[in-house]
Every structure is written in structure tokens, then in C-alpha cells.
Amino acid sequence: MSSGVWLIIVGLVAINALYVAAELAAVGVRRSQLRGLAERGSVQAQRLLAILDDPQRLDRYIATSQVGITLGNIILGAYTDAQLTPWLVEQVSWLGPATARIAVLVVVSIVLIVLGELVPKTVALQSPVRVALVCGRPMAISRLLFTPFVIALNRGTWAVLRLLGLPTSRHHHVHSPEEIDLLLVESRDGGLLEADEQERLHRALQLSRLTARQLMVPRLYLDMVDLDDRPEEIVEAVLATAHTRLPAYRQSPDNVLGLLHSRDVVLRLTAAGDLGSPDSLLRQIPAVSEHVSGERLLMLLREHGTEMALVIDEYGGMAGLVSVQDILTEVLEDIHDSSSAAQPKPERLADGRLRLPGLLRPDETQEWIGVQWAGEAETLGGRVAELLGRLPEAGAEVVIDGVILTVERVERRAVMSVLATPPVREEEGADDV
Numbered sequence: 001m002s003s004g005v006w007l008i009i010v011g012l013v014a015i016n017a018l019y020v021a022a023e024l025a026a027v028g029v030r031r032s033q034l035r036g037l038a039e040r041g042s043v044q045a046q047r048l049l050a051i052l053d054d055p056q057r058l059d060r061y062i063a064t065s066q067v068g069i070t071l072g073n074i075i076l077g078a079y080t081d082a083q084l085t086p087w088l089v090e091q092v093s094w095l096g097p098a099t100a101r102i103a104v105l106v107v108v109s110i111v112l113i114v115l116g117e118l119v120p121k122t123v124a125l126q127s128p129v130r131v132a133l134v135c136g137r138p139m140a141i142s143r144l145l146f147t148p149f150v151i152a153l154n155r156g157t158w159a160v161l162r163l164l165g166l167p168t169s170r171h172h173h174v175h176s177p178e179e180i181d182l183l184l185v186e187s188r189d190g191g192l193l194e195a196d197e198q199e200r201l202h203r204a205l206q207l208s209r210l211t212a213r214q215l216m217v218p219r220l221y222l223d224m225v226d227l228d229d230r231p232e233e234i235v236e237a238v239l240a241t242a243h244t245r246l247p248a249y250r251q252s253p254d255n256v257l258g259l260l261h262s263r264d265v266v267l268r269l270t271a272a273g274d275l276g277s278p279d280s281l282l283r284q285i286p287a288v289s290e291h292v293s294g295e296r297l298l299m300l301l302r303e304h305g306t307e308m309a310l311v312i313d314e315y316g317g318m319a320g321l322v323s324v325q326d327i328l329t330e331v332l333e334d335i336h337d338s339s340s341a342a343q344p345k346p347e348r349l350a351d352g353r354l355r356l357p358g359l360l361r362p363d364e365t366q367e368w369i370g371v372q373w374a375g376e377a378e379t380l381g382g383r384v385a386e387l388l389g390r391l392p393e394a395g396a397e398v399v400i401d402g403v404i405l406t407v408e409r410v411e412r413r414a415v416m417s418v419l420a421t422p423p424v425r426e427e428e429g430a431d432d433v
Contacts, residue, residue: 005083012079013116016072019142021120022135023065026052029128037129044136063150064143073112080108203331207294214361214378215294215330216311216320220414222246224253225260231275238265245308247321248282254317256310258282287312290319294327352422355408356380358415369420371401380405381415 031052037045051057081101088100095103124131143150184205188198223241225234225248238246238260247253248260257279264281268274287310288300301309301324313319346368347355354368358381362373365380377383384405385391387398392415396407402423409416 009076009080009083012072012076013112016069016076016112016116017120018135018138019065019068019072020117021124021131022139023062023069024121024124025128025132025135026058026061026065028125029132033129034132037133042133044133047140048132048136059154060143060150061139063153064139064146067146067149067153068142072116076108076112077105080104084108200331207298207327207330210294210330211290212288212292212294212297212309212311212322213290213313213319215297215326216290216322217326218320218359219253219318220412222321224249224256225278226250227257227278231278234260234278235265235269235275238262245283247285247310247318248278249318256285256318259285259308285310288322290314294330297322298324298327349419354420354422356418356420358382358384358418369403369422371403373400380418384415384418 026048029048029052031049034045034049034052038049051061081104084104085097085100088104089095089097092100184193184198184201188195193201223237223243223246225237225246227234227248227250229237239262241262244262245259246262247256248258249256260278260281261283264283265275268276268281284306285308286300286304286306288297290311290313292300297309301307307325308321308323311319311322346357346360346364349355356365356368358379360368360380361378362380362383365371365373373383377386381392383400384396384398384407387400388396391413392407392410394407394410398405404421404423406419406421407415408419
């Protein structure tokens with residue numbers, strides 16, 4: 001058999017590999033990487049980016065790959081059957097034509113799967129940008145050659161989908177938050193991100209799942225000003241707190257009229273010698289529902305041009321105060337500001353126990369004690385009260401999955417802190433014996 005036959009077979013396998021690699025690279029490549037190359041003047045990156053940004057062109061690109069793979073397989077199968085089967089019968093005299101045809105089919109299929117499918121697929125997934133750029137020009141030529149086939153196949157596909165009652169949406173290069181989270185983990189494992197960077201990006205993705213109620217500083221921890229107090233008492237309250245902006249109310253803390261800024265108070269005292277009417281110093285503050293998401297909350301704060309908002313519960317009462325700093329603290333744990341300084345933080349004690357704030361959320365509690373509870377409560381203190389079935393008192397104990405939770409401190413009928421005693425491991429108990 002001439003070397004030309006083997007070259008044609010190798011070429012057909014290589015063509016199949018090209019289309020497989022082009023398809024997977026187009027699906028797996030990241031726009032951000034292509035955009036960087038395009039901005040640096042890469043023509044191939046600019047062309048590929050234009051395809052990925054256009055669902056119709058991306059449809060044609062994927063269809064071109066599928067047509068190329070299918071035609072390549074058909075041609076390879078027919079050619080190897082016509083060329084290799086007679087040759088094999090001549091080389092192995094005891095093989096009949098039918099047996100030789102099956103042997104050729106098996107061998108060619110194995111070669112095609114390994115060299116024409118698995119190898120290019122692996123290369124494309126490992127280096128999607130490089131592969132996509134290399135395949136750009138051959139795919140451009142193929143799109144011109146296969147245009148009639150692609151149009152016919154796409155229309156046939158849409159017709160079948162409509163008959164089945166399925167949506168005919170085109171290909172979109174979109175990642176869900178969960179997929180982005182997985183990409184962040186892979187980037188961390190691959191050394192592209194530090195562990196703390198990955199954690200911060202993960203927390204940023206969770207903002208859409210957190211509500212204003214979960215991000216706010218609860219009313220219990222707020223320093224507030226009663227506008228019905230005497231001016232001297234108001235000045236004393238402003239100067240006594242570490243906070244610069246205090247919610248000011250009249251008659252009831254649920255009736256907040258605005259924010260009183262310590263700087264405004266000091267300037268008034270300096271200029272006039274007394275406070276005068278505190279109402280004239282109040283700054284407007286927007287109110288948001290306790291159920292609004294963290295992502296939406298940021299948009300609302302930006303729209304109002306303010307850094308703080310009142311959080312209103314479903315009964316119309318003031319549940320707490322939320323600020324941009326609270327949101328940043330959720331993303332960047334090491335960021336602290338005066339509005340959250342009064343809130344206690346988890347603490348590991350010398351005897352091995354943990355002192356946990358009663359306001360800790362379920363996901364935050366899990367990070368410390370390794371237990372994810374199921375219940376209606378949104379805080380650790382609420383879960384303790386839920387299990388007790390009554391208002392908690394100092395010293396009350398509950399057990400969650402082997403972790404003993406002891407109420408340490410209660411203020412205004414709310415659990416302020418809990419002592420968590422982790423379960424004793426069997427290995428430790430055996431060592432003690």
C-alpha cells in the first residue's frame with residue numbers, strides 16, 4: 001500500500017481532531033482572556049470574540065464543527081473500508097472480507113476516538129485560548145464551505161425543537177454563580193488565586209443570596225438619639241458614642257426621622273454656642289425592606305447617593321441599620337468600621353470552647369463548629385430559643401449534632417453570646433483512659 005493512503009488517513013483523523021478541538025475551545029474559552037488579547041491587537045482574538053458575542057454566529061460556529069466532524073467520520077470510514085479491507089485480506093490470507101472489514105472498523109474507531117476525540121478534547125480544555133486562536137482560520141474557511149449544510153441543519157433543528165415544545169434559544173456563553181464559584185476554586189487549586197482572594201470572591205458572589213436583614217446591624221446594637229430629649233442630653237449622647245452617625249427618632253425608635261452626624265453637632269456648637277433645634281441638623285436616610293438582597297441593596301444605596309439605609313421589617317418597624325461598610329465587611333472580613341464595632345466576634349477560649357455571638361448566621365456558625373442546622377431561625381441565638389421552646393436564660397443548654405451550646409449572656413430577652421463545647425472525639429477519649 002502506498003504512503004499516500006496512510007497520509008490521507010492521517011489527514012482525515014487530523015481534520016476530525018481540528019473540529020473537535022475548535023468546538024470545545026469555543027465553549028470553554030473565557031471572554032476576559034480573549035478581550036485582553038484583542039485589546040493588545042490580536043486580530044484572531046478580535047474575530048473570535050465577535051463570534052462569541054453574537055449568539056447567531058456562535059450557533060453557526062458550533063454547527064460548522066459538527067458538520068466537519070460528521071463528514072470527516074463518514075469519509076474516513078468509507079475510505080479506510082475501501083483501501084484497508086482489501087489490503088488486509090491480501091496480507092492475512094485466512095481472513096475473509098467480512099472479518100477484515102470488522103477488524104478495520106474496530107482499529108480505525110479506536111484510533112479515531114483516541115487521536116481524533118480524546119486527545120484534542122483534552123488539549124482544548126487545558127489551553128482553550130491557544131487552541132481557539134489556532135483553529136480560527138481553518139474554521140473561517142470551513143464556515144464558508146459548509147454554509148448551506150449549516151443553514152439546513154439549524155433550521156431542521158429548530159423545527160424539531162418547536163414540534164417537541166422546547167425553547168429554540170441559541171448558544172450563550174453564560175456562567176451561573178455556581179459555575180463561577182467552581183471556576184474560582186479551580187483557579188485557587190491551580191495557583192492563580194490565593195486562598196484569601198478566592199474566599200473574598202466567593203463571598204462577593206453570595207451577596208445576591210443574603211438579605212438586608214442578614215447584613216444589617218440590629219436595632220439592639222444601635223446607639224440612637226431621642227429628639228424629645230433636652231439639647232444637653234442629645235449633645236451628651238452624641239459625644240459619648242464612638243459612632244459618627246446616629247439614627248434620630250421621636251416618640252418611638254420605630255419612628256426614625258433621619259441621621260444626626262456628630263460633625264454637624266460640633267459645628268453647630270462651635271458656631272452658635274448651643275445645639276438649638278436638632279431637627280434642622282438631620283440628614284435624610286432611605287428605608288429598605290429587610291428582604292431586599294445585598295446586590296439590590298447596593299444599587300439602592302447608589303441611587304440615593306447615601307452610605308446607609310434603615311431596614312424595615314414586615315410589620316413596619318425599624319429592624320436595624322445597614323451600610324456600605326456592612327456589605328464590605330461581609331466580603332472582606334478584615335474590614336471593620338465604627339458601625340459594626342459594637343458587635344461581638346467569635347472567640348476561641350483557652351479551655352477549647354468557643355464564644356459565639358448570638359447574631360451569628362447559620363453559614364457563619366458552620367465555619368466555627370462544623371454544624372449546619374435546619375430550622376426557621378436566622379441566627380444562633382434564635383436557633384437556641386427555637387430548640388428551648390421559650391425565652392432563653394443564662395445557663396440554658398441545648399445540643400446540636402453533639403455540640404453543646406450554653407447561653408452565656410442575655411440582654412433585653414435576646415441571646416448575646418453562646419459558649420459552644422465541641423464533641424469529644426473517640427480517639428481523645430481513648431487516650432485519656
